[in-house]
Amino acid sequence: MEAILQKDRLGQWVAQLSTRARVFAPAFVDDVWGYGPVETGAEVPLDHGNTTRPPKNFVFPQREVLYRFRVQDRHAPQITPTVPEPEPAVVFGVRPCDGRAMVRNDKVFTCGVVDPYYQARRDKVVFVGLACSAPPSPNCFCQSVGGSPHSEDGLDVLMTELEGRYHVKTLTARGLELLDAARSLFDDAGAADAGEVERAHAAARAYPQRTLASQEQVVDGLKRNFDSPKWAELARACIGCGACTYLCPSCHCFDINDEITGTSPLAGERVRTWDNCQFPDFTMHSSGHNPRDDTGSRLRQRVAHKLLYFVENHGIQQCTGCGRCITHCPVGIDIVRVTHEVAEV
């Protein structure tokens, strides 16, 4: 279903959706782009580049309580699962790279063994994508990893900005419901609109982006040079923080810990939090043995996981080219350059 929404009607659409779901949109708070709840009646300008924090929090929050436990003396502990029952949510302004990342997250969390916490959140969130008219970041490289500025993967609706209006294309049944909720606000899309959308998309694709060698070249190159000394060289400046992976829309590693909430009787929560392959202790065994005990092997893990292992396991690259890890690395470690130098492509 394709339709046209005049820009001045976006607010009404959002207001209409607010009656049935929580609506989120990119918000610039304290000089950082993130997703914030849209207050009823507030403007949704959709003039962001891309958010610093990706939308993965909606399905995989940094903290998730898996269950609560309570242990009375030596009786059998009581365990209360805390699978979330979130309110329905609609997220506006999702860039196509982040939509594609959601497809990758689905593979990790719902293929084979289903993660019930992820699934519960995923079922209740609808992603309204916004095609890029120009690369939002100088480090964008979506077109090198199978994406495009108007990719539809992982999104429920794709909006494309045209002169004074948006072209709105529904991609899933859940997306269609959003349109049906406010049908009268939309005009039919005509042949002229279709042409304009095509031109807008073509113009967006024509913007120069950074380029990464093809999936096959990268896979082959990384395999060939897996033990390259360049990993260590290129990771020499790495400070071992988690900026790259915590800001990555498709990084999914996590930790599980117990947090005590009461001692008599013993009560607490088993909590999952994001974790990070760049932290030195990520792989450390209890014995003190650490299988990846230097920055080089940890950089290799991050890059190879995105561009080699994920391909071997799922047939697609995990990286969607948003460029966040490059832009926000405190010391300029650049996944494109690292890949090219190591893989010799």
Added chain:
Amino acid sequence: MNANVYLPQLARIAHIKDEVGGARAIKTFRVEFLDGGGFEHECGQCAMISVFGKGESMISIASAPSIKDYKQFSIMRVGRVTAAIHDMQVGDVIGVRGPYGNRFPVADWKGRNLTFIGGGCGLAPIWPVIQTAVANRGDFGNITVFYGGRTSRDILYRAELEKLRGMADVHLSVDSPEEGWEGYCGFVPANIMDKPQSPENAIAITCGPPIMIKYVIGNLSAMGFADEQIYTTIENKMKCGVGKCGRCNVGKDYVCVKGPVYSWAELKGLPQEY
């Protein structure tokens, strides 16, 4: 199995046996599931043990799959969770979820000679295979067990190993000479070189400290064992057990799903990150 993969089943500690003392003590815990719970497992699989308020640890299941009434875990006191479970008593309740990981392909080994080579706590993961093999003694050729501890006080399953004699060739060793010790003195890899095994129609299964495994595999190769004839089981830090948390990731594999059992042929294809 529970639909919620993170929820443990409750199990009561029915019996605790002190195996090895000292700073890195090993105890064997026999646990029985509450409320008719439980799960079937196969040789080589692991389970996630919970001590509520402390956390979880992945521990290999040391009892044979044929035992349905309880599961057994031999646990070394090395960290937060394992110290907590060492401090528990019979009757205390822990959480268990699993089973996780792949299995030793024991059914494929019928008619073959089996050589087990263990060191330290590494006897526990291969113990179910040994138990299964001796329980079905007629299905297999020669069964040989090499096992070494640092000292005679560090020998896991001492009594059970003695009982194996007659069903299997058992070669025990301690790292350095000791008064009253009649077995081999020296490291486990040296012990196998001392009693070379024929690779013909044989399978070698080894588990122990990483450095021991490395030399054992080297020595087995020198004896003519092909990479496909050598099996080991590896460990990595694990949190979820279902291939999502990323901790145990080695190359394309999540050890908790694709491992922990590998033939040397398979393991050679992975980065040495275990």
Added chain:
Amino acid sequence: MVAIEDIRARARTLLESGEVRAVLGYQRGSAGTLAEPAFLTEPQQAASLVWDPTCIHNLALYLVNEKKRQRTQRSNDKRPLAVVAKGCDSRALVVLLQENHIDRSEVVILGVSCEGGGVIDPRKLTRALAGRAATTVAMDGADAIRVGTASGETTLPASELLADRCLECARAYPELYDTLYGDKAEGRSYSPRFAALNTVAEKPLDERRAYWNAHFERCIRCYACRAVCPMCYCDECVVDSTEFVVTPNTSADEKANRIRWIQRSPDASESAMYHLVRAMHLAGRCIDCAECERVCPVNIPVRLLNNVLEREALEAFEYVPGTDPGLPSLISSFRDGDPNDFVR
């Protein structure tokens, strides 16, 4: 004027003679406008060194990291590292020397004066260019910065682009060096010391609490602030659940009894605890390079927390960190005249 050719020549000589095992400096990166840390080991690499207001990183960090690296790799190369150091970076080196974390013989300091200028705040640059990417950034005298973009060059007042800490810095030259590049420009600063802190500190308590809560609420605990800090060199950090010095000899009880002071859960309270603990541990040690604030991906004004303690040290003890490697550090010294009696 700082002549980059002089720094390159020195780096080349040091590497040719083999008297240092590496030169740590700045080179152009591929990730954006900023220079990136360079680890040079071959004389011909010296040509890649650059010097401009995007040379932000405090390279003293790498003396600390390389020390850890050598330890894990059991390297016996005792030759020193040469490091390009701005004023603030050299003060970090002074603190590391005071604390005996490094020895003077382990470092050859190529001191570079900011000559009254400083380094840019990348966020200010992005704002000034309304999101366009800068291709070049250079000082134009002491008060202006020339910025090149794809659509041409503009010159902006330095006061609009320089990092807050540079605007407040009255000693924009190295305290300690083996060779000095550029002239020492004494006693100038664009803003009074603690100007940025005061804008927050002057708020009423309720507003301040709300201000910090909002920031801590946003923290993702990537620990970039800690990782980039040359003073955060502890092997064992109070915030980590497991990363501490585990050796085969570490007993289970040591590990089991370790208190988890701070949970991994990134809520405002846990994150506040983390940031405040870190600030306290930097009292009298932080030399205000403000790297912690720069690297924060969610823009938490981490620097201001450290400034509070810095001001305390100044006002209570007239102590300015990083001035003299011969002086005892603030935390390890006391005065006979101390009004508190616990020291006696």
